[in-house]
Amino acid sequence: MLTKFEEQILMAVWKFDGEGYGVNIFQYLEKNIEKRITIGAVYDTMERLRKKGHLETFMGDPTPVRGGMRKKFYKITEDGVEALAKSKATYERIMEGFNELFQRYKGLKST
Numbered sequence: 001m002l003t004k005f006e007e008q009i010l011m012a013v014w015k016f017d018g019e020g021y022g023v024n025i026f027q028y029l030e031k032n033i034e035k036r037i038t039i040g041a042v043y044d045t046m047e048r049l050r051k052k053g054h055l056e057t058f059m060g061d062p063t064p065v066r067g068g069m070r071k072k073f074y075k076i077t078e079d080g081v082e083a084l085a086k087s088k089a090t091y092e093r094i095m096e097g098f099n100e101l102f103q104r105y106k107g108l109k110s111t
Contacts, residue, residue, distance in 0.1 A: 005037075005045060006045060008029060008033055009029065012025050013025060013075065013080075014081070015028070021071045021072060021074065023039070025042060050074075052079075053079045054077055054080030055076060056074070058073050058075070059073070060072075
């Protein structure tokens with residue numbers, strides 16, 4: 001079972017399609033989720049997901065901009081995609097019928 005933050009990280013990494021590294025993944029999440037996060041939390045969670053087999057890493061080429069240092073890139077694995085699919089299916093089961101409940105709630109609030 002994935003936490004919501006793990007799901008968000010896996011989705012971000014998948015969206016970057018092998019071009020995601022710590023800073024741009026952090027920036028994407030910071031911009032798109034409604035929760036204050038730290039870059040350390042992102043790195044810690046990505047490492048945990050890597051150990052679970054949901055992410056893999058590879059080193060990019062050295063660049064002069066980074067003083068010859070290489071970036072560590074992240075890529076979602078097949079296990080990571082399967083974990084996301086299971087989370088999505090669970091969410092859909094739980095949310096079944098929610099639209100009707102929400103409409104009823106909105107009707108009660110307007111009276």
